Amino acid sequence: MEHKGFTLWFTGLACSGKTVLADAVAEDLKKRGMKVERLDGDIVRESLTSDLGFSEEDRNENIKRVTFVAKLLSRNGVAVLASFISPYNKIRAYSRNEIDDYILVYVKCPIKVCEQRDVKGMYAKARAGEIKNFTGIDHPFEEPNHADIIVETDKQSVEESKQIILNALEKMGYLL
Amino acid sequence: MEHKGFTLWFTGLACSGKTVLADAVAEDLKKRGMKVERLDGDIVRESLTSDLGFSEEDRNENIKRVTFVAKLLSRNGVAVLASFISPYNKIRAYSRNEIDDYILVYVKCPIKVCEQRDVKGMYAKARAGEIKNFTGIDHPFEEPNHADIIVETDKQSVEESKQIILNALEKMGYLL
Numbered sequence: 001m002e003h004k005g006f007t008l009w010f011t012g013l014a015c016s017g018k019t020v021l022a023d024a025v026a027e028d029l030k031k032r033g034m035k036v037e038r039l040d041g042d043i044v045r046e047s048l049t050s051d052l053g054f055s056e057e058d059r060n061e062n063i064k065r066v067t068f069v070a071k072l073l074s075r076n077g078v079a080v081l082a083s084f085i086s087p088y089n090k091i092r093a094y095s096r097n098e099i100d101d102y103i104l105v106y107v108k109c110p111i112k113v114c115e116q117r118d119v120k121g122m123y124a125k126a127r128a129g130e131i132k133n134f135t136g137i138d139h140p141f142e143e144p145n146h147a148d149i150i151v152e153t154d155k156q157s158v159e160e161s162k163q164i165i166l167n168a169l170e171k172m173g174y175l176l
Numbered sequence: 177m178e179h180k181g182f183t184l185w186f187t188g189l190a191c192s193g194k195t196v197l198a199d200a201v202a203e204d205l206k207k208r209g210m211k212v213e214r215l216d217g218d219i220v221r222e223s224l225t226s227d228l229g230f231s232e233e234d235r236n237e238n239i240k241r242v243t244f245v246a247k248l249l250s251r252n253g254v255a256v257l258a259s260f261i262s263p264y265n266k267i268r269a270y271s272r273n274e275i276d277d278y279i280l281v282y283v284k285c286p287i288k289v290c291e292q293r294d295v296k297g298m299y300a301k302a303r304a305g306e307i308k309n310f311t312g313i314d315h316p317f318e319e320p321n322h323a324d325i326i327v328e329t330d331k332q333s334v335e336e337s338k339q340i341i342l343n344a345l346e347k348m349g350y351l352l
Contacts, residue, residue, distance in 0.1 A: 047241065068220075068223035068245070072249060073252065078252045
């Protein structure tokens with residue numbers, strides 16, 4: 001059965017839970033027989049964005065390239081799950097404008113909690129000044145002004161946040 | 177009806193007829209109800225490759241990014257028609273290795289004929305030294321050592337070349 005494509009775009013701080021949550025939703029959609037692609041930093045770095053760093057300009061360029069890929073996949077019936085910090089409202093608006101079926105998920109989590117998790121020790125390095133332009137430390141994160149779905153990963157389990165997203169997709173008519 | 181995705185990759189000199197031919201095949205596939213995406217320099221320059229020039233390194237990076245997009249589309253049931261000079265066998269081999277259903281079309285045409293066509297006056301500029309690294313003039317074009325389909329646009333009409341490609345696709349089982 002054919003389903004309508006869309007892009008579920010996860011924005012949020014490092015360690016807010018974007019990747020885990022996007023993976024969990026992806027697994028669920030696959031079980032429903034939907035076509036699914038995951039896009040995140042690790043997936044695109046090698047082939048699409050290896051030249052880019054963490055300046056505002058480079059971050060925008062990163063999102064621009066990913067948006068192009070998500071747009072083409074979405075309009076061909078693929079459910080795209082993109083997880084990127086994507087910290088600026090301007091570039092989020094760009095993606096929304098480019099991609100026909102764009103759904104922004106704000107993975108909300110206080111920076112204190114993110115920093116406690118610090119899965120890869122990046123916050124510690126940023127605090128020590130070893131990493132520059134780190135979002136939330138010495139680089140801004142703008143709260144999304146147009147999130148379609150908000151999950152709060154400091155208060156909800158992965159399973160709970162996942163259900164909130166799936167329920168929203170169902171309401172919007174995107175689920176098989 | 178669902179069909180198997182693939183990437184038809186057109187390689188050849190500037191003005192060999194890649195774009196016209198890829199467009200013609202795309203139109204035919206669309207009429208059959210297939211999902212089709214065209215990728216070429218003009219389409220990807222703005223969103224994917226705006227930072228790249230014409231050095232060997234930049235050309236390879238260009239093809240690498242496009243290959244990533246073509247791979248994701250192909251494996252989700254899209255017929256991708258990519259037209260790029262892509263002058264080196266090494267990078268063509270990279271694309272073939274990355275993309276599951278990769279079909280290389282060599283759009284063969286003597287450089288003398290391409291230069292006579294010179295649609296955008298690029299050959300004239302390259303001869304005058306105003307453009308550097310122009311394929312066939314001061315930059316190499318390696319004849320493909322693994323073309324799946326060869327068309328000769330100095331001897332065939334667009335319609336004839338198109339039919340050769342469609343017949344080959346049909347034989348390979350890619351047509352609806």
